[in-house]
Amino acid sequence: MSDRPNILLVLADELRADVLGCYGSPVPATPALDRLAAEGARFADCVVTQPTCTPSRASILTGAYPSALKSRMVGCFTPDDPRFLGYQLGASGYHTLSIGKIHLVPQRAEPERAHDALDGGGDRASYFGFDEVDLVNGHGDDCFGPHYEGHVAASGVELVTEPGAKDGPRPFPFRLPAELHSSAYIADRTVDFLRSRGSERPFFAHVSFNDPHHPFTVPEPWASQYSDAALPEPIPHAATDMPEWYETIYRRRYPSLDPPVDRVTGTPPHDYAALDADDWRAMRTTYHGMTACLDHHLGRILAALEDTGLAERTIVVFVADHGDYMGDHGFLGKGLPFDGALRVPLIVRGPGVAPGTAVEDPASTLDIAPTLLDLVGIDAPEGVQGLSVAAALAGGAYPRTAALTENDDDMYPMRARTLTTREWRLTRW
Secondary structure, eight states: OOSSOEEEEEEESSOOGGGSGGGTOSSOOOHHHHHHHHHSEEEEEEEOSSSSHHHHHHHHTTSSOHHHHTOOSTTOOOOOOTTSHHHHHHTTTOEEEEEEOOOSSOGGGHHHHHHHHHTSOSTTOOBTTBSEEEEOBSOTTOOBOHHHHHHHHHTTOOOOOOTTGGGSSOOOOOOSOGGGSHHHHHHHHHHHHHHHOOSSSOEEEEEEOOTTOSSOOOOTTTTTTTTTSOOOOOOOOOOSSOOHHHHHHHTTOGGGSSSOOOOBTTBOOOOGGGOOHHHHHHHHHHHHHHHHHHHHHHHHHHHHHHHTTOGGGEEEEEEESOOOOTTGGGOOSOOSOOHHHHEEEEEEESTTOOTTEEEEEEEEGGGHHHHHHHHTTOOOOTTOOSOOOHHHHTTOOOOOSEEEEEEEETTTTEEEEEEEESSOEEEEO
16 A cells, blocks of 8 residues: 555535635534644635636646647647646555546536546556546536536436526526535435545545535525524625726626627626626525535545544645635626636645645645645646645745746737735736
8 A cells, every 4th residue: 555645626606705704704614624633734825826616627637838838728629638636646556536527628528538548448548547437517506527417317206407597697596406416416425435435545535525516406494594594784786986897797788899709707797787786695695505505515525534544644635716806896606807706715635734734824735735645645747836735734845936827818808817815915907
């Protein structure tokens, strides 16, 4: 058996940092994550390298900027690249697998892409470095993936979605039993893996939840759990003197542009000016419930690590691909360089991590891959742009004073770079 520790990399989809108790939320929605932070290291101001799904996920898994990976925006097909963690760890004897959402290519194209890659023959067939893939893409109650769809079909329940549910922030009832929720399935499969795996090789498990990404729906008891909670109010939209792009997005005036465009990637087209405080409260209430549901199922995975004796030799990383405005500035979604979309939770626990560590300086999701490689004693490959912060996790010096976020959008003619320091955030359009 290898002396190298296991790696469990857990992703949430569209989870902003300040919804977690350990990041200052007054709402008790995340006991498992709060405990994980207390037992490990919490990065107080971690920003993503790109505020939408595909490029951010590619960057997390490689330690390279989206522009360097040619994975600039949602909807692109990320090129395969030897910098992906799965390849680096697999070459050093790790068993690599992914359970849940991957989204390195358009979601609907991914099941066929993954199948073709894994069934393509050869001694080391993989999908972006993953030897095994149990894919769950999509959101709400219309998630999909061959194994997950088979699981739902075997239950005799039909996959259905409320017509028009994805058009705006208004929540709607979840249409499946709670045990068929994507988070329940992902946790079930992960627990099964932890309980049944052999001990001959260390593992790298990429476990990626689909929540709390809109549409806003979750089973009971989480759907109504925070209906009476004292939730923070969103940052109000700018009532006057809005810049052209702000007015365009806020009032859905895309066709009036020359040439006309469809949307800002990640910010669903909607007449946000028509929404009121009740709409935003309903959305924020359900978002907290979706986060609590995710936390519950993550807690099951962490308990399985303890029960199997794997916790002491497993590095656990929890991060999100980006956040959500959640009504801030009058918007829903992500894609613009506002704090709610850029700032995500980053928590690390395990061998080489001093419990109770708090990093207050700017952090970047760019540093996750090189840090993990450093923690398990593997040199980062050429072309990795992130920094290892392994020394800081053990109580040493922290190497970063600023973090960079890219933003290239072909749907709306936007090119932006955002620099985050401990005191300031600067965006150049």
